[in-house]
Amino acid sequence: MSEGQAAAMVGGRGAERPRRAHPVCLGFGGAFISLLALLAVRAATMESTQVEVEPLAPIRIDESGVIERFRAGLRIRTVSHQDDKGRDEPAFFAFHTHLAESYPRVHAALERERVSELTLLYRWRGREPALPAVVLLAHQDVVPVDAASVESWTHPPFESVVADGFVWGRGALDDKLSLFAVLEAVEGLLADGYQPRRDVYLAFGHDEELGGEHGAVQLARILAERRVDVGLVLDEGGAMLDGLLPGLADPVAIVGVAEKGYLSLTLSVAGKGGHSSSPPPESLIGILSSAIRRLERDPFPSRLDGAARAFFERGIGPESPFLYRLAYANLWLTSPLVQAVMLRTSGTGTMLRTTTAPTIFHAGLKDNVLPARAEAVVNFRLLPGDSSEGVIERVRDVVDDPRVEIRAHSKRREPSEISRMDSAAFRTLARSIREIFPGTLVAPFLVIAGTDSRYFHALCDCVYRFLPLRIQMSDMMRVHGTDERVPVDSVPDAVRFYRRLIENASAAEL
Numbered sequence: 159m160s161e162g163q164a165a166a167m168v169g170g171r172g173a174e175r176p177r178r179a180h181p182v183c184l185g186f187g188g189a190f191i192s193l194l195a196l197l198a199v200r201a202a203t204m205e206s207t208q209v210e211v212e213p214l215a216p217i218r219i220d221e222s223g224v225i226e227r228f229r230a231g232l233r234i235r236t237v238s239h240q241d242d243k244g245r246d247e248p249a250f251f252a253f254h255t256h257l258a259e260s261y262p263r264v265h266a267a268l269e270r271e272r273v274s275e276l277t278l279l280y281r282w283r284g285r286e287p288a289l290p291a292v293v294l295l296a297h298q299d300v301v302p303v304d305a306a307s308v309e310s311w312t313h314p315p316f317e318s319v320v321a322d323g324f325v326w327g328r329g330a331l332d333d334k335l336s337l338f339a340v341l342e343a344v345e346g347l348l349a350d351g352y353q354p355r356r357d358v359y360l361a362f363g364h365d366e367e368l369g370g371e372h373g374a375v376q377l378a379r380i381l382a383e384r385r386v387d388v389g390l391v392l393d394e395g396g397a398m399l400d401g402l403l404p405g406l407a408d409p410v411a412i413v414g415v416a417e418k419g420y421l422s423l424t425l426s427v428a429g430k431g432g433h434s435s436s437p438p439p440e441s442l443i444g445i446l447s448s449a450i451r452r453l454e455r456d457p458f459p460s461r462l463d464g465a466a467r468a469f470f471e472r473g474i475g476p477e478s479p480f481l482y483r484l485a486y487a488n489l490w491l492t493s494p495l496v497q498a499v500m501l502r503t504s505g506t507g508t509m510l511r512t513t514t515a516p517t518i519f520h521a522g523l524k525d526n527v528l529p530a531r532a533e534a535v536v537n538f539r540l541l542p543g544d545s546s547e548g549v550i551e552r553v554r555d556v557v558d559d560p561r562v563e564i565r566a567h568s569k570r571r572e573p574s575e576i577s578r579m580d581s582a583a584f585r586t587l588a589r590s591i592r593e594i595f596p597g598t599l600v601a602p603f604l605v606i607a608g609t610d611s612r613y614f615h616a617l618c619d620c621v622y623r624f625l626p627l628r629i630q631m632s633d634m635m636r637v638h639g640t641d642e643r644v645p646v647d648s649v650p651d652a653v654r655f656y657r658r659l660i661e662n663a664s665a666a667e668l
């Protein structure tokens with residue numbers, strides 16, 4: 159077929175004289191077809207990273223005992239107060255007594271030490287202690303229930319009521335399920351006469367909700383000082399979610415491989431103040447409001463890289479229907495489109511940028527007095543790859559007003575590193591998830607909040623965040639909120655998961 163004939167066929171009927179297509183058009187057409195072919199080939203050849211698992215024989219555990227011991231733990235008010243009320247130390251000691259009484263084998267076979275008095279570190283010696291160890295993190299403390307919200311709980315927050323298929327209580331999700339399930343798993347394995355091949359550390363901080371300074375920071379320091387070779391760290395931070403994205407029928411286990419950083423800036427303006435009967439053309443409140451407004455109008459640019467990009471490319475991409483795969487396999491081209499969809503909801507949009515959140519605004523005391531000072535606090539959650547110095551610099555540029563003083567709070571943290579996703583440790587975790595929760599897809603992702611595990615990146619490049627719990631997005635929102643709860647039947651499965659994780663980590667070459 160000649161070029162002219164082809165053009166006539168494409169051009170349709172009525173063409174008296176075959177017009178020759180302009181070579182540039184032909185060039186574009188050819189390039190477009192090649193591009194489509196390339197996109198399709200990339201989508202078709204996207205390889206699954208899901209670990210293949212064999213069906214597992216049922217793991218029998220004392221389900222009602224597991225649930226009762228967990229419920230008793232929820233009744234103990236191990237609260238971390240944000241203000242200077244301090245903490246209720248007797249509650250933590252009562253919690254330790256409950257653990258010792260509930261898990262006698264753990265407390266006989268493992269070495270236990272107290273760190274900063276209330277944090278607990280257990281070491282379960284393996285048969286080959288020189289191998290890289292497994293560190294299982296969980297935290298004992300919970301956030302307070304403020305007096306105003308107690309009434310709005312369906313069941314009292316510290317009574318761990320079982321109703322409608324859930325265990326209700328503060329700390330059920332964050333993070334006592336994990337702590338108890340880990341201990342149950344070890345207790346059960348000990349009862350079976352099991353000893354791991356490598357060392358397993360259980361590290362339970364007591365101040366995660368306050369930043370982990372006396373808990374997780376010290377735990378990481380101690381392990382580093384003792385030169386413990388760490389091969390896998392697991393903490394809270396991810397879970398199994400249904401209906402995460404359109405086109406995905408299976409639940410997705412999101413495993414946090416990195417977490418965002420944290421920075422608060424105080425923006426302040428100072429002046430003379432004065433009587434409100436003779437206001438200046440620009441008040442301090444006006445100047446500060448404009449600065450905040452500029453920051454909101456000019457958010458940090460979004461980008462799809464690191465852990466968020468791996469979520470598509472390594473996680474759900476290969477498992478998605480072809481049309482979605484076309485997008486996920488070709489993020490070099492489709493990234494703006496995928497980002498636009500993600501930015502539509504704050505839940506996913508926050509994975510794409512350093513976020514800007516004005517949280518405090520102070521100015522004025524009396525309705526007829528111009529304040530001499532106005533102050534606002536803006537909180538930023540930093541995307542891995544950004545830095546607090548970079549954020550401060552950009553804020554100065556955007557505010558662009560020398561009258562606004564910008565000061566960083568001391569409590570800041572840089573974004574974490576990104577853990578390996580191609581490691582034996584990641585595959586061990588994925589295997590354990592898929593053995594206990596068949597059909598679940600495992601996908602790396604970025605944790606937008608903070609966890610104790612961030613302090614362990616210096617010890618190990620395999621730090622993961624995942625809670626073995628199948629949960630609805632709406633229940634996830636109950637963390638730190640009202641009506642925190644976990645499905646009753648998720649508790650025994652969480653125990654089974656940690657059992658398999660310890661066994662699989664023993665068998666693997668981490």
Ligand SMILES: [Zn+2]
Nearest residue numbers: 332333366394
């Ligand atoms: Zn937590």
